[in-house]
Amino acid sequence: MEQYTDDERVEDLKKWWQDNGASILIGIGLGVLAIFGWQYWRSYRDTQAEHASQAYEAFVAAAEKPDVEQARQRGQAVLSDFPKSPYAALAALRLAKLAMDTGDATTARQRLEWVIANAKLDEVKDIARLRLARVHLAAGQLAEAGALLDSVATASLDAERDELRGDVYLAGHDPAKARTAYTAALAAGGGQGLLQLKIDNLAVPTADMIVIDAPAPPPEAQPEPAPASAESAPVSIKPAVTALAPTEPVSAPAPAEPATVSVPVETAPALTAPATPATPAAVEPVPVAPPAPTSSGQ
Template sequence: MDVHASEKEQIEQLRKWWKENGTSLVTGVLLGLSVLLGVKAWFGYQDSQAANASNLYAQMMAELSSQQNEQVRSHANDIIGNYSGTGYAPLAALALARLAVDEADPASAQIQLEWALDHADSDEIRHLARLRLVRVLIDQKDWTGAAARLAEAGDAGAYRYLYDELRGDLALAQGDAAAARAAYKAALEAMPPQSPASGFLTTKYENVALAGGEDDSQ
Protein backbone atom coordinates (compact mmCIF):
# COMPACT_ATOMS: atom_id res chain seq x y z
CA MET A 1 0.00 0.00 0.00
CA ASP A 2 1.35 3.45 -0.95
CA VAL A 3 1.27 5.31 2.36
CA HIS A 4 2.32 8.62 0.81
CA ALA A 5 -0.45 8.39 -1.76
CA SER A 6 -2.95 7.75 1.03
CA GLU A 7 -1.70 10.77 2.95
CA LYS A 8 -1.93 12.92 -0.17
CA GLU A 9 -5.52 11.80 -0.69
CA GLN A 10 -6.36 12.68 2.90
CA ILE A 11 -4.75 16.09 2.51
CA GLU A 12 -6.66 16.70 -0.70
CA GLN A 13 -9.90 15.63 0.96
CA LEU A 14 -9.17 17.95 3.88
CA ARG A 15 -8.46 20.85 1.53
CA LYS A 16 -11.63 20.13 -0.39
CA TRP A 17 -13.68 19.96 2.81
CA TRP A 18 -12.14 23.17 4.10
CA LYS A 19 -12.85 24.92 0.80
CA GLU A 20 -16.46 23.84 0.97
CA ASN A 21 -17.06 24.31 4.71
CA GLY A 22 -14.29 26.51 6.06
CA THR A 23 -16.07 29.82 5.52
CA SER A 24 -19.26 28.71 7.23
CA LEU A 25 -17.25 27.19 10.08
CA VAL A 26 -15.30 30.39 10.68
CA THR A 27 -18.50 32.41 10.39
CA GLY A 28 -20.19 30.17 12.95
CA VAL A 29 -17.30 30.44 15.37
CA LEU A 30 -17.14 34.21 15.00
CA LEU A 31 -20.89 34.48 15.42
CA GLY A 32 -20.74 32.37 18.57
CA LEU A 33 -17.95 34.51 19.96
CA SER A 34 -19.80 37.71 19.13
CA VAL A 35 -22.91 36.46 20.92
CA LEU A 36 -20.85 35.46 23.95
CA LEU A 37 -19.06 38.79 24.04
CA GLY A 38 -22.35 40.59 23.47
CA VAL A 39 -23.96 38.81 26.41
CA LYS A 40 -20.99 39.65 28.63
CA ALA A 41 -21.09 43.27 27.49
CA TRP A 42 -24.84 43.43 28.14
CA PHE A 43 -24.52 42.10 31.67
CA GLY A 44 -21.63 44.47 32.25
CA TYR A 45 -23.80 47.35 31.04
CA GLN A 46 -26.68 46.23 33.25
CA ASP A 47 -24.39 46.03 36.27
CA SER A 48 -23.05 49.50 35.52
CA GLN A 49 -26.58 50.90 35.15
CA ALA A 50 -27.67 49.35 38.43
CA ALA A 51 -24.58 50.67 40.25
CA ASN A 52 -25.10 54.20 38.94
CA ALA A 53 -28.79 54.12 39.81
CA SER A 54 -27.99 52.80 43.28
CA ASN A 55 -25.60 55.67 43.95
CA LEU A 56 -28.13 58.24 42.78
CA TYR A 57 -30.87 56.62 44.84
CA ALA A 58 -28.72 56.72 47.99
CA GLN A 59 -28.10 60.44 47.41
CA MET A 60 -31.79 61.01 46.78
CA MET A 61 -32.85 59.29 50.01
CA ALA A 62 -30.33 61.29 52.04
CA GLU A 63 -31.72 64.47 50.50
CA LEU A 64 -35.28 63.34 51.14
CA SER A 65 -34.57 62.83 54.84
CA SER A 66 -33.11 66.35 55.07
CA GLN A 67 -35.97 67.85 53.01
CA GLN A 68 -33.79 69.00 50.13
CA ASN A 69 -36.75 68.74 47.80
CA GLU A 70 -35.23 70.24 44.68
CA GLN A 71 -32.24 67.92 44.85
CA VAL A 72 -34.58 64.98 45.44
CA ARG A 73 -36.60 65.95 42.40
CA SER A 74 -33.47 66.32 40.26
CA HIS A 75 -32.00 62.95 41.24
CA ALA A 76 -35.34 61.16 41.01
CA ASN A 77 -35.94 62.46 37.49
CA ASP A 78 -32.38 61.47 36.57
CA ILE A 79 -33.00 57.90 37.76
CA ILE A 80 -36.32 57.65 35.92
CA GLY A 81 -34.97 59.22 32.75
CA ASN A 82 -31.64 57.41 32.50
CA TYR A 83 -32.09 54.22 34.53
CA SER A 84 -35.73 53.32 33.95
CA GLY A 85 -34.81 49.66 33.48
CA THR A 86 -33.52 49.31 37.03
CA GLY A 87 -35.51 48.61 40.17
CA TYR A 88 -34.61 52.05 41.49
CA ALA A 89 -36.77 53.91 38.96
CA PRO A 90 -40.14 52.95 40.53
CA LEU A 91 -38.72 53.89 43.94
CA ALA A 92 -37.72 57.28 42.55
CA ALA A 93 -41.27 57.73 41.25
CA LEU A 94 -42.60 56.96 44.73
CA ALA A 95 -40.33 59.68 46.13
CA LEU A 96 -41.65 62.18 43.58
CA ALA A 97 -45.20 61.19 44.49
CA ARG A 98 -44.44 61.84 48.15
CA LEU A 99 -43.16 65.32 47.31
CA ALA A 100 -46.27 65.99 45.24
CA VAL A 101 -48.56 64.96 48.10
CA ASP A 102 -46.62 67.15 50.53
CA GLU A 103 -46.99 70.04 48.09
CA ALA A 104 -50.76 69.44 47.71
CA ASP A 105 -50.43 68.37 44.08
CA PRO A 106 -52.47 65.14 43.91
CA ALA A 107 -52.58 65.12 40.11
CA SER A 108 -48.78 64.92 39.89
CA ALA A 109 -48.72 62.33 42.66
CA GLN A 110 -51.19 60.20 40.71
CA ILE A 111 -49.01 60.32 37.59
CA GLN A 112 -45.91 59.21 39.51
CA LEU A 113 -47.73 56.46 41.38
CA GLU A 114 -49.25 55.07 38.20
CA TRP A 115 -45.79 55.04 36.61
CA ALA A 116 -44.32 53.27 39.63
CA LEU A 117 -47.14 50.71 39.55
CA ASP A 118 -46.63 50.02 35.84
CA HIS A 119 -42.83 49.68 36.12
CA ALA A 120 -42.42 47.96 39.49
CA ASP A 121 -40.37 44.77 39.36
CA SER A 122 -41.67 43.26 42.60
CA ASP A 123 -45.04 42.60 44.22
CA GLU A 124 -44.00 44.63 47.26
CA ILE A 125 -43.41 47.79 45.25
CA ARG A 126 -46.58 47.22 43.23
CA HIS A 127 -48.64 46.94 46.42
CA LEU A 128 -47.00 50.01 47.92
CA ALA A 129 -47.63 52.08 44.78
CA ARG A 130 -51.23 50.86 44.48
CA LEU A 131 -52.04 51.55 48.13
CA ARG A 132 -50.71 55.09 47.88
CA LEU A 133 -52.49 55.61 44.58
CA VAL A 134 -55.82 54.56 46.08
CA ARG A 135 -55.30 57.04 48.91
CA VAL A 136 -54.65 59.83 46.40
CA LEU A 137 -57.72 58.87 44.36
CA ILE A 138 -59.90 58.89 47.47
CA ASP A 139 -58.57 62.32 48.41
CA GLN A 140 -59.50 63.51 44.91
CA LYS A 141 -63.00 61.99 45.32
CA ASP A 142 -62.37 59.69 42.38
CA TRP A 143 -64.49 56.90 43.84
CA THR A 144 -64.63 54.88 40.62
CA GLY A 145 -60.87 55.03 40.09
CA ALA A 146 -60.16 54.10 43.70
CA ALA A 147 -62.56 51.14 43.58
CA ALA A 148 -60.99 49.91 40.34
CA ARG A 149 -57.49 50.01 41.80
CA LEU A 150 -58.66 48.20 44.93
CA ALA A 151 -60.18 45.49 42.76
CA GLU A 152 -56.77 44.91 41.14
CA ALA A 153 -55.27 43.84 44.44
CA GLY A 154 -56.90 40.41 44.55
CA ASP A 155 -56.23 38.49 47.77
CA ALA A 156 -53.12 40.67 48.44
CA GLY A 157 -51.68 38.31 51.06
CA ALA A 158 -49.90 40.20 53.85
CA TYR A 159 -51.19 43.49 52.43
CA ARG A 160 -54.83 42.48 52.69
CA TYR A 161 -55.56 44.44 55.86
CA LEU A 162 -54.20 47.63 54.28
CA TYR A 163 -56.50 47.22 51.30
CA ASP A 164 -59.44 46.45 53.60
CA GLU A 165 -58.72 49.63 55.54
CA LEU A 166 -58.76 51.64 52.32
CA ARG A 167 -62.02 49.95 51.32
CA GLY A 168 -63.38 51.23 54.61
CA ASP A 169 -62.06 54.73 53.93
CA LEU A 170 -63.62 54.71 50.47
CA ALA A 171 -66.99 53.52 51.77
CA LEU A 172 -66.94 56.11 54.55
CA ALA A 173 -66.08 58.89 52.09
CA GLN A 174 -69.12 57.85 50.06
CA GLY A 175 -71.34 57.91 53.13
CA ASP A 176 -71.77 54.15 53.48
CA ALA A 177 -71.10 53.63 57.20
CA ALA A 178 -72.18 49.98 57.22
CA ALA A 179 -69.78 49.04 54.42
CA ALA A 180 -67.01 51.06 56.07
CA ARG A 181 -67.54 49.28 59.38
CA ALA A 182 -67.47 45.86 57.70
CA ALA A 183 -64.26 46.74 55.85
CA TYR A 184 -62.55 48.04 58.99
CA LYS A 185 -63.58 44.89 60.86
CA ALA A 186 -62.10 42.75 58.08
CA ALA A 187 -58.91 44.81 58.24
CA LEU A 188 -58.62 44.29 62.00
CA GLU A 189 -59.10 40.55 61.59
CA ALA A 190 -56.45 40.35 58.86
CA MET A 191 -53.97 42.62 60.59
CA PRO A 192 -50.85 40.95 62.06
CA PRO A 193 -50.94 40.59 65.87
CA GLN A 194 -49.52 43.53 67.82
CA SER A 195 -49.35 45.72 64.74
CA PRO A 196 -48.51 49.34 65.64
CA ALA A 197 -51.39 50.46 63.41
CA SER A 198 -54.00 48.48 65.34
CA GLY A 199 -54.87 51.32 67.72
CA PHE A 200 -55.65 53.80 64.95
CA LEU A 201 -57.63 51.26 62.94
CA THR A 202 -59.59 50.21 66.03
CA THR A 203 -60.49 53.86 66.63
CA LYS A 204 -61.73 54.15 63.05
CA TYR A 205 -63.83 51.04 63.46
CA GLU A 206 -65.35 52.16 66.76
CA ASN A 207 -66.08 55.68 65.51
CA VAL A 208 -67.98 54.33 62.52
CA ALA A 209 -69.90 51.95 64.76
CA LEU A 210 -70.89 54.81 67.07
CA ALA A 211 -71.78 57.12 64.19
CA GLY A 212 -73.93 54.40 62.66
CA GLY A 213 -75.64 53.72 65.97
CA GLU A 214 -74.66 50.05 65.80
CA ASP A 215 -73.79 47.80 68.67
CA ASP A 216 -70.06 46.94 68.55
CA SER A 217 -70.81 43.44 69.74
CA GLN A 218 -72.49 42.54 66.47
Protein backbone atom coordinates in the same frame (compact mmCIF):
# COMPACT_ATOMS: atom_id res chain seq x y z
CA MET B 1 -4.39 0.84 -3.11
CA GLU B 2 -3.67 1.99 0.39
CA GLN B 3 -1.76 5.04 -0.91
CA TYR B 4 -4.65 5.88 -3.12
CA THR B 5 -6.97 5.72 -0.16
CA ASP B 6 -4.90 8.22 1.78
CA ASP B 7 -4.88 10.58 -1.14
CA GLU B 8 -8.59 10.31 -1.40
CA ARG B 9 -8.92 11.13 2.26
CA VAL B 10 -6.76 14.18 1.91
CA GLU B 11 -8.75 15.31 -1.08
CA ASP B 12 -11.98 14.73 0.76
CA LEU B 13 -10.71 16.70 3.75
CA LYS B 14 -9.66 19.60 1.57
CA LYS B 15 -12.96 19.57 -0.17
CA TRP B 16 -14.82 19.51 3.16
CA TRP B 17 -12.74 22.37 4.47
CA GLN B 18 -13.41 24.42 1.41
CA ASP B 19 -17.08 23.85 1.86
CA ASN B 20 -17.28 24.31 5.65
CA GLY B 21 -14.11 26.05 6.78
CA ALA B 22 -15.51 29.50 6.47
CA SER B 23 -18.59 28.59 8.47
CA ILE B 24 -16.46 27.08 11.21
CA LEU B 25 -14.29 30.15 11.45
CA ILE B 26 -17.32 32.38 11.51
CA GLY B 27 -18.88 30.20 14.23
CA ILE B 28 -15.74 30.33 16.33
CA GLY B 29 -15.52 34.05 15.89
CA LEU B 30 -19.14 34.50 16.84
CA GLY B 31 -18.64 32.30 19.89
CA VAL B 32 -15.69 34.36 21.01
CA LEU B 33 -17.58 37.56 20.40
CA ALA B 34 -20.59 36.20 22.30
CA ILE B 35 -18.46 35.30 25.29
CA PHE B 36 -16.74 38.65 25.39
CA GLY B 37 -19.98 40.45 24.59
CA TRP B 38 -21.82 38.73 27.44
CA GLN B 39 -19.05 39.57 29.84
CA TYR B 40 -19.08 43.15 28.64
CA TRP B 41 -22.88 43.31 29.02
CA ARG B 42 -22.72 41.95 32.52
CA SER B 43 -20.05 44.44 33.42
CA TYR B 44 -22.05 47.26 31.88
CA ARG B 45 -25.23 46.13 33.63
CA ASP B 46 -23.50 45.91 36.98
CA THR B 47 -21.95 49.31 36.44
CA GLN B 48 -25.31 50.81 35.52
CA ALA B 49 -26.95 49.19 38.53
CA GLU B 50 -24.24 50.59 40.76
CA HIS B 51 -24.65 54.05 39.26
CA ALA B 52 -28.43 53.80 39.60
CA SER B 53 -28.05 52.78 43.22
CA GLN B 54 -25.75 55.71 43.91
CA ALA B 55 -28.12 58.11 42.18
CA TYR B 56 -31.07 56.77 44.16
CA GLU B 57 -29.19 57.06 47.44
CA ALA B 58 -28.35 60.66 46.62
CA PHE B 59 -32.02 61.29 45.87
CA VAL B 60 -33.12 59.74 49.18
CA ALA B 61 -30.60 61.85 51.08
CA ALA B 62 -31.86 64.98 49.33
CA ALA B 63 -35.49 64.05 50.01
CA GLU B 64 -34.81 64.03 53.75
CA LYS B 65 -33.62 67.63 53.64
CA PRO B 66 -35.77 70.77 53.46
CA ASP B 67 -34.62 71.57 49.90
CA VAL B 68 -37.54 70.03 48.00
CA GLU B 69 -36.43 71.34 44.60
CA GLN B 70 -33.05 69.64 44.82
CA ALA B 71 -34.78 66.39 45.78
CA ARG B 72 -37.04 66.67 42.75
CA GLN B 73 -34.07 67.19 40.44
CA ARG B 74 -32.21 64.18 41.80
CA GLY B 75 -35.30 62.01 41.58
CA GLN B 76 -35.96 63.08 38.01
CA ALA B 77 -32.33 62.24 37.18
CA VAL B 78 -32.91 58.67 38.35
CA LEU B 79 -35.97 58.40 36.11
CA SER B 80 -34.20 59.90 33.10
CA ASP B 81 -30.86 58.10 33.35
CA PHE B 82 -32.00 54.70 34.61
CA PRO B 83 -35.63 54.21 33.51
CA LYS B 84 -35.29 50.42 33.24
CA SER B 85 -33.74 49.91 36.65
CA PRO B 86 -35.77 48.94 39.73
CA TYR B 87 -34.63 52.18 41.35
CA ALA B 88 -36.66 54.21 38.88
CA ALA B 89 -39.95 52.90 40.26
CA LEU B 90 -38.81 53.50 43.84
CA ALA B 91 -37.77 57.04 42.93
CA ALA B 92 -41.16 57.65 41.30
CA LEU B 93 -42.92 56.54 44.50
CA ARG B 94 -40.91 59.01 46.54
CA LEU B 95 -41.48 61.77 44.02
CA ALA B 96 -45.22 61.13 44.28
CA LYS B 97 -45.01 61.48 48.06
CA LEU B 98 -43.11 64.76 47.72
CA ALA B 99 -45.79 66.02 45.35
CA MET B 100 -48.57 65.13 47.80
CA ASP B 101 -46.72 66.77 50.68
CA THR B 102 -46.57 70.00 48.69
CA GLY B 103 -50.22 69.78 47.63
CA ASP B 104 -49.56 68.81 43.99
CA ALA B 105 -52.03 65.95 43.59
CA THR B 106 -51.84 66.02 39.78
CA THR B 107 -48.10 65.33 39.70
CA ALA B 108 -48.48 62.67 42.37
CA ARG B 109 -51.12 60.92 40.27
CA GLN B 110 -48.86 61.00 37.20
CA ARG B 111 -45.91 59.53 39.11
CA LEU B 112 -47.99 56.71 40.54
CA GLU B 113 -49.51 55.88 37.17
CA TRP B 114 -45.98 55.68 35.74
CA VAL B 115 -45.01 53.19 38.44
CA ILE B 116 -48.06 51.02 37.71
CA ALA B 117 -47.16 50.96 34.02
CA ASN B 118 -43.37 50.50 34.28
CA ALA B 119 -42.46 48.79 37.55
CA LYS B 120 -40.87 45.34 37.27
CA LEU B 121 -42.22 43.93 40.53
CA ASP B 122 -45.91 43.29 41.10
CA GLU B 123 -45.61 44.26 44.76
CA VAL B 124 -44.30 47.70 43.80
CA LYS B 125 -47.19 48.10 41.38
CA ASP B 126 -49.69 47.23 44.13
CA ILE B 127 -48.08 49.76 46.47
CA ALA B 128 -48.54 52.37 43.76
CA ARG B 129 -52.19 51.30 43.36
CA LEU B 130 -52.84 51.74 47.08
CA ARG B 131 -51.28 55.19 47.11
CA LEU B 132 -53.12 56.23 43.97
CA ALA B 133 -56.36 55.04 45.58
CA ARG B 134 -55.63 57.36 48.51
CA VAL B 135 -55.17 60.23 46.08
CA HIS B 136 -58.54 59.47 44.47
CA LEU B 137 -60.17 59.16 47.90
CA ALA B 138 -58.84 62.56 48.93
CA ALA B 139 -60.30 63.99 45.72
CA GLY B 140 -63.68 62.35 46.37
CA GLN B 141 -63.31 59.97 43.42
CA LEU B 142 -64.63 56.90 45.23
CA ALA B 143 -65.31 54.74 42.16
CA GLU B 144 -61.73 55.13 40.89
CA ALA B 145 -60.35 54.36 44.33
CA GLY B 146 -62.47 51.21 44.64
CA ALA B 147 -61.41 49.96 41.20
CA LEU B 148 -57.75 50.31 42.11
CA LEU B 149 -58.27 48.45 45.38
CA ASP B 150 -59.87 45.58 43.50
CA SER B 151 -56.63 45.22 41.50
CA VAL B 152 -54.38 44.81 44.56
CA ALA B 153 -53.43 41.12 44.82
CA THR B 154 -50.32 41.11 47.02
CA ALA B 155 -51.11 39.12 50.17
CA SER B 156 -48.86 41.21 52.40
CA LEU B 157 -50.95 44.28 51.54
CA ASP B 158 -54.34 42.77 52.43
CA ALA B 159 -54.66 44.63 55.74
CA GLU B 160 -53.82 48.01 54.22
CA ARG B 161 -56.12 47.35 51.26
CA ASP B 162 -59.10 46.38 53.46
CA GLU B 163 -58.58 49.35 55.76
CA LEU B 164 -58.50 51.71 52.80
CA ARG B 165 -61.58 50.01 51.38
CA GLY B 166 -63.33 50.72 54.67
CA ASP B 167 -62.36 54.39 54.36
CA VAL B 168 -63.87 54.45 50.87
CA TYR B 169 -67.13 52.90 52.13
CA LEU B 170 -67.24 55.32 55.03
CA ALA B 171 -66.77 58.26 52.68
CA GLY B 172 -69.66 56.85 50.65
CA HIS B 173 -71.91 56.85 53.75
CA ASP B 174 -72.05 53.06 54.02
CA PRO B 175 -71.03 52.34 57.63
CA ALA B 176 -72.12 48.68 57.52
CA LYS B 177 -69.70 47.82 54.68
CA ALA B 178 -67.04 50.02 56.25
CA ARG B 179 -67.33 48.07 59.49
CA THR B 180 -67.01 44.77 57.58
CA ALA B 181 -63.91 46.01 55.75
CA TYR B 182 -62.30 47.26 58.97
CA THR B 183 -62.99 43.91 60.64
CA ALA B 184 -61.34 42.10 57.71
CA ALA B 185 -58.32 44.39 57.96
CA LEU B 186 -58.11 43.69 61.69
CA ALA B 187 -58.20 39.95 61.03
CA ALA B 188 -55.44 40.34 58.41
CA GLY B 189 -53.11 41.81 61.01
CA GLY B 190 -53.63 45.52 60.52
CA GLY B 191 -52.91 48.17 63.12
CA GLN B 192 -54.86 47.02 66.16
CA GLY B 193 -55.31 50.35 67.89
CA LEU B 194 -56.35 52.51 64.94
CA LEU B 195 -58.58 49.88 63.35
CA GLN B 196 -60.35 49.14 66.63
CA LEU B 197 -60.89 52.85 67.12
CA LYS B 198 -62.45 53.13 63.65
CA ILE B 199 -64.72 50.17 64.38
CA ASP B 200 -65.77 51.60 67.74
CA ASN B 201 -66.57 54.97 66.19
CA LEU B 202 -69.07 53.41 63.80
CA ALA B 203 -72.71 53.32 64.92
CA VAL B 204 -73.72 49.89 66.24
CA PRO B 205 -77.11 48.58 64.97
CA THR B 206 -79.89 48.51 67.58
CA ALA B 207 -80.27 44.73 67.35
CA ASP B 208 -76.63 44.29 68.39
CA MET B 209 -76.81 46.63 71.35
CA ILE B 210 -76.90 45.25 74.90
CA VAL B 211 -78.78 47.32 77.45
CA ILE B 212 -77.12 47.36 80.84
CA ASP B 213 -78.94 48.85 83.83
CA ALA B 214 -76.94 51.61 85.38
CA PRO B 215 -76.14 51.05 89.09
CA ALA B 216 -78.09 53.13 91.59
CA PRO B 217 -76.16 56.12 92.89
CA PRO B 218 -74.81 55.71 96.44
CA PRO B 219 -76.79 57.47 99.21
CA GLU B 220 -75.59 60.88 100.12
CA ALA B 221 -73.51 60.97 103.24
CA GLN B 222 -75.20 62.73 106.14
CA PRO B 223 -73.05 65.30 107.92
CA GLU B 224 -71.96 64.27 111.38
CA PRO B 225 -73.22 66.46 114.25
CA ALA B 226 -70.65 68.90 115.46
CA PRO B 227 -69.30 68.07 118.92
CA ALA B 228 -70.35 70.36 121.70
CA SER B 229 -67.70 72.85 122.68
CA ALA B 230 -66.51 73.31 126.16
CA GLU B 231 -67.89 76.83 126.36
CA SER B 232 -71.43 75.76 125.38
CA ALA B 233 -71.60 72.79 127.76
CA PRO B 234 -74.10 73.62 130.58
CA VAL B 235 -72.79 73.46 134.09
CA SER B 236 -75.20 72.38 136.83
CA ILE B 237 -74.27 73.45 140.34
CA LYS B 238 -76.31 72.28 143.29
CA PRO B 239 -75.39 73.64 146.76
CA ALA B 240 -75.28 71.17 149.56
CA VAL B 241 -77.72 72.15 152.35
CA THR B 242 -77.84 70.52 155.73
CA ALA B 243 -81.37 70.20 157.16
CA LEU B 244 -81.75 70.19 160.92
CA ALA B 245 -84.75 68.53 162.47
CA PRO B 246 -86.22 70.21 165.60
CA THR B 247 -85.08 68.62 168.88
CA GLU B 248 -85.16 69.42 172.54
CA PRO B 249 -84.47 72.96 173.47
CA VAL B 250 -80.82 73.55 173.54
CA SER B 251 -78.72 76.54 173.66
CA ALA B 252 -78.04 78.23 170.42
CA PRO B 253 -74.86 76.89 168.96
CA ALA B 254 -72.21 79.14 167.64
CA PRO B 255 -72.71 80.10 164.04
CA ALA B 256 -71.07 77.63 161.73
CA GLU B 257 -68.58 78.77 159.20
CA PRO B 258 -70.03 78.96 155.70
CA ALA B 259 -69.30 75.85 153.62
CA THR B 260 -67.55 76.21 150.29
CA VAL B 261 -68.67 73.81 147.58
CA SER B 262 -66.29 73.11 144.69
CA VAL B 263 -67.94 71.62 141.60
CA PRO B 264 -65.68 70.25 138.83
CA VAL B 265 -66.58 71.28 135.31
CA GLU B 266 -66.38 68.56 132.69
CA THR B 267 -65.00 69.63 129.29
CA ALA B 268 -66.23 67.81 126.17
CA PRO B 269 -63.31 66.70 123.93
CA ALA B 270 -63.01 68.42 120.52
CA LEU B 271 -62.62 66.27 117.38
CA THR B 272 -60.62 68.65 115.22
CA ALA B 273 -58.69 71.33 117.02
CA PRO B 274 -58.27 71.47 120.79
CA ALA B 275 -60.52 74.13 122.25
CA THR B 276 -59.36 76.66 124.79
CA PRO B 277 -60.05 75.15 128.21
CA ALA B 278 -62.98 76.83 129.89
CA THR B 279 -62.33 78.80 133.06
CA PRO B 280 -64.11 77.14 135.97
CA ALA B 281 -67.06 79.19 137.14
CA ALA B 282 -66.55 80.79 140.54
CA VAL B 283 -68.97 79.40 143.10
CA GLU B 284 -69.78 81.65 146.01
CA PRO B 285 -70.22 80.02 149.41
CA VAL B 286 -73.78 79.47 150.49
CA PRO B 287 -74.24 80.37 154.22
CA VAL B 288 -76.35 78.05 156.29
CA ALA B 289 -78.55 79.93 158.77
CA PRO B 290 -78.60 78.62 162.37
CA PRO B 291 -81.93 77.34 163.66
CA ALA B 292 -84.10 79.87 165.45
CA PRO B 293 -84.08 79.56 169.30
CA THR B 294 -87.16 77.91 170.78
CA SER B 295 -88.86 79.79 173.66
CA SER B 296 -89.18 77.99 176.96
CA GLY B 297 -92.90 78.75 177.33
CA GLN B 298 -93.85 76.73 174.29
